[in-house]
Amino acid sequence: MKTGRRTLTATAVAVVCAITVLAAPGTAFAAPTPRPSPGTTASAGTHPGEDSGAAPSRDLEAVRKKLERLYRAVAVATEEYNAAEERTKQQSAEIVELTGKIVRGREKLDDLEDRAGAAAASQYRGGGLPPEAHLMLSDDPQDFLVGAGRIRQGQHAAKGLLGEMRRTQEDLEQYAEDAEARWRKLETGRRARAKAQRKIEKRIAAAEKVESELEQEEKERLAELEREAAERAQAAWLESGVLEGVAAGATAQGRKAVAYATAQIGKPYVWGAEGPEAYDCSGLTSQAWAAAGRTVPRTSQEQWRRLPRVAVRDMRPGDLIIYWNDASHVGMYLGDGAMVHAPRPGRTVTTAGAGSMPILGVVRPGGTADGGGSEKEGGRGNGKKGGNANP
Incomplete structure (x- = not known):
């Protein structure tokens, strides 16, 4: 025995x-x-x-x-x-x-x-x-x-x-x-x-x-084209008036999440990485909120599916912006129309215009009890055809 x-x-x-x-x-x-x-x-x-x-x-x-x-x-x-x-x-x-x-x-x-x-x-x-x-x-x-x-x-x-x-x-x-x-x-x-x-x-x-396969001059021109495309998308998003009246401040947890995410700027994007040396997009956002004391889903799709949604006009620093109709990318809103994210392979964690890519919607890890829109409101802010979200 x-x-x-x-x-x-x-x-x-x-x-x-x-x-x-x-x-x-x-x-x-x-x-x-x-x-x-x-x-x-x-x-x-x-x-x-x-x-x-x-x-x-x-x-x-x-x-x-x-x-x-x-x-x-x-x-x-x-x-x-x-x-x-x-x-x-x-x-x-x-x-x-x-x-x-x-x-x-x-x-x-x-x-x-x-x-x-x-x-x-x-x-x-x-x-x-x-x-x-x-x-x-x-x-x-x-x-x-x-x-x-x-x-x-x-x-x-x-x-x-x-x-x-x-x-x-x-x-x-x-x-x-x-x-x-x-x-x-x-x-x-x-x-x-x-x-x-x-x-x-x-x-x-x-x-x-x-x-x-690109020559150096072509690479430089391509980089310029990428910047111009992002700037055009951001300008169109801002001109839509989507941020008019948006002045909500971050909560204490939101400020901690933002501080963590921005402290990672310059670290490389590596697929599947959750830090501390490298991140992918959802690895950055999930770890930032973990540092703020709140557990959120690991993937951008699950963040979109399970977290409370808020209207774009109600977003505040620390909220997560979900991009593309398949929810395949996520960044963290910083305020003043900017966000921080881990872009893609070959890039580093950086800041960018929040409207520089098609927005699917916004979710709030901290919940909606202390202000913000409901899931229904968040739906009105979705870009259903791959375009930027409306107010």
């Missing part, structure tokens, strides 16, 4: 070790960024020494849009990876908990079996006769009455012991079934995570190939 106990405990340790290996973090990626930086694909029909006129500009604009599509695909795959990673962590924790229950249940069952063995040994020392037989052979009426009471107590105790052993065994079988189901889910999550990782790596490689 003791050997079985040691074996089960060793098995539990092995399970935890295996979980640690399966849940080992990878890297992660995010979505497109408005902030430019040199680098992109060679523009079709442009060769060194050629005059860079309208045609090359049109070619570079096509390159810019192609890179935007590629990095947006990276962002989507990154959030798929992050979601699979979160599920893996949860399932691993559940397996660890179930393993502990199995070990404790096995120890309890061993103890019950020891007690049952002791009762059997006691009967053997009594000549192998059941207690009822000894009672019937007694000549003393008083002994008979006392013995009858003890037999009834012993029968109840034996019945209770057997019942407890049966229930413990049933619990162990259920724990084992649950653990097996969690293992299957863990394996499914591992495959989903690996698939998302392959998508990320493939799309990043495609984008880097495009950028590597």
Whole structure:
């Protein structure tokens, strides 16, 4: 029995070790960024020494849009990876908990079996006769009455012991079934995570190939085109009057989240990263709010799905701005029409215009009790066709 106990405990340790290996973090990626930086694909029909006129500009604009599509695909795959990673962590924790229950249940069952063995040994020392037989052979009426009471107590105790052993065994079988189901889910999550990782790596490689084919002058012009596109989007967003009357101040928690996020400026974007050396978009926002004392979902899609929504006109510093119709990117509002975010591979955490990308909506990790719009109001601020949110 003791050997079985040691074996089960060793098995539990092995399970935890295996979980640690399966849940080992990878890297992660995010979505497109408005902030430019040199680098992109060679523009079709442009060769060194050629005059860079309208045609090359049109070619570079096509390159810019192609890179935007590629990095947006990276962002989507990154959030798929992050979601699979979160599920893996949860399932691993559940397996660890179930393993502990199995070990404790096995120890309890061993103890019950020891007690049952002791009762059997006691009967053997009594000549192998059941207690009822000894009672019937007694000549003393008083002994008979006392013995009858003890037999009834012993029968109840034996019945209770057997019942407890049966229930413990049933619990162990259920724990084992649950653990097996969690293992299957863990394996499914591992495959989903690996698939998302392959998508990320493939799309990043495609984008880097495009950028590597550009001449230095083309890279500089491309960076300028990216800046101009972001500035046009921001100007149109501001001119819509979306921020008129927006003057809400940050809460104490919001200020802490903003302070954390802005302190990360300059750190590289790495897909799947949650700091402290690198971040992807949702890794930055989730860690910033964790530093402020509030847990928020890990991915931008879950942040959009589960956090209270507020109208754009009601947003305040610390709120999270969700971008694109698929909620594949997120930044943190700083006030005065600006936000901080981790843009995409090859970039660093930076500030940008809050309207420089199509806004899906705004969510508030701190809730809406101390001011702000409702989920219904937040819906009116959504850009349903990929455009910037309206007031």
